[in-house]
Amino acid sequence: MAKILALKAREILDSRGLPTLEVELQLTDGACGRASVPSGKSTGSKEAVEWRDGDKTRFRGRGVLGAVQHVQGTIARAVQGCDFDSQEAFDRYLTNLDGTMDKHRLGANAILGCSMAFARAAAVSKKCSLVQSIASIYETEKLVFPVPMMNVINGGKHADSGVSTQEFMLIPHGADTISDAIRMGAETYQALRLLLESKGFRVAIGDEGGFAPQLKTTEGALELLVAAIEQAGYIPGAQISLGLDFAANDFYQDGHYLFEGHTWTSDEMTAYCLQLAQQFPIVSIEDGLSEYDWQGWETHTKALNENGIQCVGDDIFVTHANIFQRGIDQGIANAILIKLNQVGTVTETLETMRLARAHQYKTVVSHRSGETDDAFIADFALATAAGQMKAGAPARGERVAKYNQLLRLQETFPDAPLAAGVYQKASKKQ
Numbered sequence: 001m002a003k004i005l006a007l008k009a010r011e012i013l014d015s016r017g018l019p020t021l022e023v024e025l026q027l028t029d030g031a032c033g034r035a036s037v038p039s040g041k042s043t044g045s046k047e048a049v050e051w052r053d054g055d056k057t058r059f060r061g062r063g064v065l066g067a068v069q070h071v072q073g074t075i076a077r078a079v080q081g082c083d084f085d086s087q088e089a090f091d092r093y094l095t096n097l098d099g100t101m102d103k104h105r106l107g108a109n110a111i112l113g114c115s116m117a118f119a120r121a122a123a124v125s126k127k128c129s130l131v132q133s134i135a136s137i138y139e140t141e142k143l144v145f146p147v148p149m150m151n152v153i154n155g156g157k158h159a160d161s162g163v164s165t166q167e168f169m170l171i172p173h174g175a176d177t178i179s180d181a182i183r184m185g186a187e188t189y190q191a192l193r194l195l196l197e198s199k200g201f202r203v204a205i206g207d208e209g210g211f212a213p214q215l216k217t218t219e220g221a222l223e224l225l226v227a228a229i230e231q232a233g234y235i236p237g238a239q240i241s242l243g244l245d246f247a248a249n250d251f252y253q254d255g256h257y258l259f260e261g262h263t264w265t266s267d268e269m270t271a272y273c274l275q276l277a278q279q280f281p282i283v284s285i286e287d288g289l290s291e292y293d294w295q296g297w298e299t300h301t302k303a304l305n306e307n308g309i310q311c312v313g314d315d316i317f318v319t320h321a322n323i324f325q326r327g328i329d330q331g332i333a334n335a336i337l338i339k340l341n342q343v344g345t346v347t348e349t350l351e352t353m354r355l356a357r358a359h360q361y362k363t364v365v366s367h368r369s370g371e372t373d374d375a376f377i378a379d380f381a382l383a384t385a386a387g388q389m390k391a392g393a394p395a396r397g398e399r400v401a402k403y404n405q406l407l408r409l410q411e412t413f414p415d416a417p418l419a420a421g422v423y424q425k426a427s428k429k430q
Contacts, residue, residue: 051107
């Protein structure tokens with residue numbers, strides 16, 4: 001492949017009005033790639049460390065000018081004129097250049113921005129699409145569009161709705177195509193808006209585009225979602241089901257879960273999850289327990305498995321292959337959330353996904369609460385046949401960018417089907 005000619009970076013704003021990093025990489029054959037890096041609010045403790053300046057006179061210390069300098073200085077000097085024959089070779093070079101376990105010296109945001117930009121430039125250089133390029137690296141047998149998981153009611157750290165559960169997701173798994181799935185989710189989202197307005201709730205939206213009505217309980221939010229699905233003309237559980245992300249780290253204290261007026265043990269939190277799944281068409285539960293509660297996760301996983309519910313690990317795994325391997329060995333979760341910026345390079349993300357594939361764990365490619373209009377994860381989810389993708393509600397430009405990219409990709413890859421049979425509980429009902 002052509003040599004690296006130049007690297008450029010800049011500080012831009014993410015969807016929350018906070019700084020993030022954008023990187024441009026140019027090869028000597030004229031191929032260019034540009035990528036911007038998302039940032040999370042609800043984060044696992046072992047995520048790769050993004051560089052923040054700490055200068056309180058700019059963006060309250062959240063600036064990323066240091067990361068810009070690392071890209072245009074340390075990294076650019078090291079890679080300019082170099083010929084990397086693969087994504088892995090480039091990414092390994094960057095991680096070795098940083099030299100730390102958590103990428104804190106150069107910043108995971110600086111490294112990931114370069115990694116994603118290289119992936120795009122490499123695809124252009126090879127005269128193929130980003131999807132085809134990543135699929136070749138991952139050795140994907142068959143391209144499959146991901147079922148969208150749309151966060152349409154925001155709670156926890158993502159909004160001030162008063163509900164402890166962080167995400168309430170619509171999952172239109174009963175669609176025939178990705179365009180149908182997006183349409184079904186968007187129609188139900190609009191039905192939810194009308195329903196909330198009719199009941200006197202505000203329709204302000206949270207970080208991920210979901211509504212943030214002032215509700216007292218998780219059950220209240222779920223009741224609204226079932227009603228919205230029906231009002232949109234769909235059958236709850238058969239065509240559109242529900243998913244929850246509890247983000248339990250946020251209400252875990254001293255070995256207990258302080259959840260909406262309750263103080264629960266791990267077993268009681270698990271029993272509550274099962275109760276909700278019996279009452280409502282819930283097919284997926286993410287982070288029902290804290291990342292620190294490994295023993296509780298074993299029982300939690302077994303209980304959800306026995307009831308046909310997808311049990312997703314996010315904060316407990318942070319897309320890190322070594323941590324994930326421990327989870328596999330202990331029988332924790334049956335699905336893993338995939339976030340590129342949790343680990344910091346495209347290569348390491350694919351390594352974790354290969355581990356999931358080898359051990360029959362399902363994968364959910366995910367955005368972050370602080371997003372940009374970069375739709376990289378849409379191409380990535382299709383290329384890796386991940387089966388599921390979280391990109392937030394079908395609202396706000398940075399969320400819609402991902403869904404719109406999937407619609408474009410359907411035109412490019414018309415024979416790629418929507419992932420089928422992802423959710424065991426839904427399959428049993430049909």
